[in-house]
Each structure stands twice: as C-alpha cells, then as structure tokens.
Amino acid sequence: MARAGLTVERLTRAAADLADEIGFQNVTVSALTRSFGVKPAALYAHIKDARDLRVKVALLAMAELADRAAAALAGRAGKDALVAFANAYRDYARQHPGRYAAMQTELDPETAAASAGSRHAEMTRAILRGYELSEPDQTDAVRMLHSTFHGYVSLETTGGFRHHPREAAASWSRTLDALDALLRNWPPA
Amino acid sequence: MARAGLTVERLTRAAADLADEIGFQNVTVSALTRSFGVKPAALYAHIKDARDLRVKVALLAMAELADRAAAALAGRAGKDALVAFANAYRDYARQHPGRYAAMQTELDPETAAASAGSRHAEMTRAILRGYELSEPDQTDAVRMLHSTFHGYVSLETTGGFRHHPREAAASWSRTLDALDALLRNWPPA
DNA sequence: AGCAAATACTTAAAGCTTGTAAGTAAGCGA
DNA sequence: TCGCTTACTTACAAGCTTTAAGTATTTGCT
Numbered sequence: 001m002a003r004a005g006l007t008v009e010r011l012t013r014a015a016a017d018l019a020d021e022i023g024f025q026n027v028t029v030s031a032l033t034r035s036f037g038v039k040p041a042a043l044y045a046h047i048k049d050a051r052d053l054r055v056k057v058a059l060l061a062m063a064e065l066a067d068r069a070a071a072a073l074a075g076r077a078g079k080d081a082l083v084a085f086a087n088a089y090r091d092y093a094r095q096h097p098g099r100y101a102a103m104q105t106e107l108d109p110e111t112a113a114a115s116a117g118s119r120h121a122e123m124t125r126a127i128l129r130g131y132e133l134s135e136p137d138q139t140d141a142v143r144m145l146h147s148t149f150h151g152y153v154s155l156e157t158t159g160g161f162r163h164h165p166r167e168a169a170a171s172w173s174r175t176l177d178a179l180d181a182l183l184r185n186w187p188p189a
Numbered sequence: 190m191a192r193a194g195l196t197v198e199r200l201t202r203a204a205a206d207l208a209d210e211i212g213f214q215n216v217t218v219s220a221l222t223r224s225f226g227v228k229p230a231a232l233y234a235h236i237k238d239a240r241d242l243r244v245k246v247a248l249l250a251m252a253e254l255a256d257r258a259a260a261a262l263a264g265r266a267g268k269d270a271l272v273a274f275a276n277a278y279r280d281y282a283r284q285h286p287g288r289y290a291a292m293q294t295e296l297d298p299e300t301a302a303a304s305a306g307s308r309h310a311e312m313t314r315a316i317l318r319g320y321e322l323s324e325p326d327q328t329d330a331v332r333m334l335h336s337t338f339h340g341y342v343s344l345e346t347t348g349g350f351r352h353h354p355r356e357a358a359a360s361w362s363r364t365l366d367a368l369d370a371l372l373r374n375w376p377p378a
Numbered sequence: 379a380g381c382a383a384a385t386a387c388t389t390a391a392a393g394c395t396t397g398t399a400a401g402t403a404a405g406c407g408a
Numbered sequence: 409t410c411g412c413t414t415a416c417t418t419a420c421a422a423g424c425t426t427t428a429a430g431t432a433t434t435t436g437c438t
Contacts, residue, residue: 003386003433030424040425042387050425106347113352121352139355140363143341146349147364148333151340158295160335163302163310166328174329174378175336181376187366192404192415219395229396231416239396 004036008046011036012056019057019098027098029053054105059115061099065092066116069123078130079180085127086149086176093153100157120146131183141183148179193227197235200225201245208246208287216287218242243294248304250288254281255305258312267319268369274316275338275365282342289346309335320372330372337368 014035019027029050033040047053065088072088073081093100107115124142133141152172155161161168203224208216218239222229236242254277261277262270282289296304313331322330341361344350350357 006386028424029426038386039388041389041427044426045386104343104347109348109351112348117349118352136355136359137363139353140360140367143344143350143357143360144337144364144367147340147344148337149340150344151336151338152332154293154343155332155336155339158293159298159301160306161332162298163307164328166325168332170325171329171332174326175333177376177378178329178333178371181374182367182371185370185374187370189363195415217395218397227415228417230398230418233397234415 004038004042006036006038006042006046008056011043011046011053012060015053016057016060016096016099016102019102020096021098024054024057024098024101027054027057054102055107055111057099057102058105058107059111061096061103062116062120064096064099065089065103066119066123068092069120073123073126079176081127081130082145082180082183083176085123086172086179089149090153090156090172093157097157100153128183131186133183133186137186137189141186145179148175193225193231195225195227195231195235197245200232200235200242201249204242205246205249205285205288205291208291209285210287213243213246213287213290216243216246243291244296244300246288246291247294247296248300250285250292251305251309253285253288254278254292255308255312257281258309262312262315268365270316270319271334271369271372272365274312275361275368278338279342279345279361282346286346289342317372320375322372322375326375326378330375334368337364 011032015027015032018032018035022031029040029043032053033043036042043053047056068091069085069088072084076084121142124145125138127145128138128141131141152175156168156172161171200221204216204221207221207224211220218229218232221242222232225231232242236245257280258274258277261273265273310331313334314327316334317327317330320330341364345357345361350360
C-alpha cells in the first residue's frame, strides 16, 4: 500500500478545512484520518493527541487572520485602517467559521504568547496611532475594539441577529462608524 | 435499591453546576449520571439526548442571567442602568463560566425565539431609552452593546487579556464609560 | 544494486463515550 | 395484597481516543 504522506502541516490544514465544512466540534481524529485514507492510529506519529490537533488549528487560523489583517492594514490610517482591519476580521470569520471557532480554544500562556495573537494586538495598537490615545486608554481601547469585533462576529455567526430584519452587515458598518467616532472622542478618566 | 429521583430540572441544574466546575465541554452524560449514582441509560427517560441536555443548560443560563439583569436594571436609568446591566452580565459569566459557555450553544430558531434571549434584547432596548436613539440606530446600538459585552467577557474568561498587566476590571469600567459617551453622541448616518 | 535502518502505517486492544432495547424492581392506587 | 406504572439496570452496539506492537515501505549506506 502506498503511503499517504501525512505531515503535521497537511494534517493541520486538512483539519482546518474539515472544521470549516462540518464545524470545529465535529472534527475528530477518526474523521480526519478517514479523509486521508489511513487509520486513526496513524495520526499519533505526527501529533500528540486530539487537543494538540485542535491547538494547531487554532494557531493556523490566528496566523492566517493576522496575515489578512496585516494586508488589509497596509498603507491605511485612521478610520480607513479601522474599517479595513475590522472587515478583514469579520470576512475571515464568515468565510472560515470552523477556523474561527478553533481560535476560541483556550491556549496555555506560553503557547498563547508564541501565537499570532500578539501580532493582532500590535496591529490594533497601530490603528490607534491615528487616534492619539495614551496609556492606559490605549490598552483599554485595544481591548474594547477586539471585544466588539469578536463579540459581533461571534453573535452573528451563531445566529444571534437573525430574529430581527435589520441586515447584520448594516449594523456592522454603523458599529464601525460608532467606534471611529468614539475613538476620536474618547472620554477622559 | 432506592430511586435517585431524577427529574429534568434536577438534571439540568446538576449539569449546569457540573459545567461551572469542570467546564461545559467536559459535561458528559456519563459524568452527570455518575453524580446521581445512576447508570447513563437512566438519563434517557428524562432527556432526549446529549444535545437536548446541553440546550436545556443553555436555556437555564439565559433565564438566570436575564433574571439577574432585570434585577440590576430595576429603578435605574441612563448610564447607571448601562453599568448595572453590564456588570450583571460580566459577573454572571465570571461566576458561572460553564453556564456562560453553554449559552453559546447554537439553538434552532424556534427554541431561540422561546428563550430568554429576547428578554435580554428587550432589556438592552430599555437601557437605550435613556439615550434617545431612533431606528435603525437603536437596533444597531443594541447589537453593538451585546457584542461588546459578550466579546469582552468571552476574551477575558478565555485569558485573552492576561498578557498585559492592565487590570481587566479597569479596562471594563473604562469600556462602559466609553459606551456611555458613545450612546450620548451616536454618529449620524 | 542490495541490504540495513529508519520511517509510515496497520492491527489489536482497552477504556471511554452515546444511545437503544429489554428486563427488573420500586412504589402507588385500588 | 395485587397489579400497574414508573424508574432504573443490564446488556449491547457502535464510535471515539490512545497505546503498543507488528508489518511494510522507503531511505541511505556500502
């Protein structure tokens, strides 16, 4: 029998694709190895265990999203940058729901520190350069922006806005307007 | 052998407590029935399947949170109401991480419609009465508030703010200041 | 080319999970 | 006390994770 050519990269990518198709929760070792035409046990030569696989998908997604966000941010400033960054975030989550769900996996501190999460935080800080906020307001604003983006996308993808006729995209656009206005007028402590 | 006295209510509550202790993901039929000293099969006389159990925990959590939010909101208006509501939300999530995680379970539309989620949306709308917003800005603001609350709490509980020394509670408080300022100055379309 | 070593995968098996079906025992009403 | 309903157990099938040991394939050395 010819070998399947499993590698950590191929497995991680396939798991991510599978997550986007069938949902992150439904990605099992069995299902993944099945898609390669090998037996479940074959996975353990490449990946420690199921949790390790999930973490690797999470890190992949974070890196991909950071790449997209960086590309969106290039050459922009102010509201332009804010909107481009936010849309990159939302678009990624909508196009890759499984990968996005994977990003919610809890990472141990060292793994988190080595992840693309920090690139993300840096980029958010870069956006704020257009808004003249000094510490600790800057950190608070970074957290608020990230919260709003994540919260919106999370609620939208889990159907939280479906019961009202107003388009989710319209509210999103206005939310970005509001954030821009807020950052230009951040309240004093 | 004496009977264990299983009921849907007791099972749901026990599952919610177990979720707060060991994490919602780790709540299994086996673990739950073990805590009652009965065999797994005994559960299926009361609850359809594992998903049904998870949904029931989600609905319980939503109802509990709505009760707390309603109590917090009573007799308050304006920023006072906003802060009280937001803190009820965050406090509940921090005190009941398993229940809060359960709330992210995807519900089918009819179940969602019958859930306490609508009470939540109504309360958020009630807060906005103090800020004179008309449609569709009101809907957009409701969505933004919910997004920010959920996003913040979600990131905080999954450790997203742990890599920076700034207290999560401090950023939260300033985020509420910012939201209040924003609602008083919602940008025109 | 041919052989040994390393690598990639399979088989086998244990222990966990969800879920169904059928059997038994407990408690209630007459 | 008899019998019915209800609550639970036993037994079992099927799927998932993971380890250990075995086999086949490829690599690399001579």
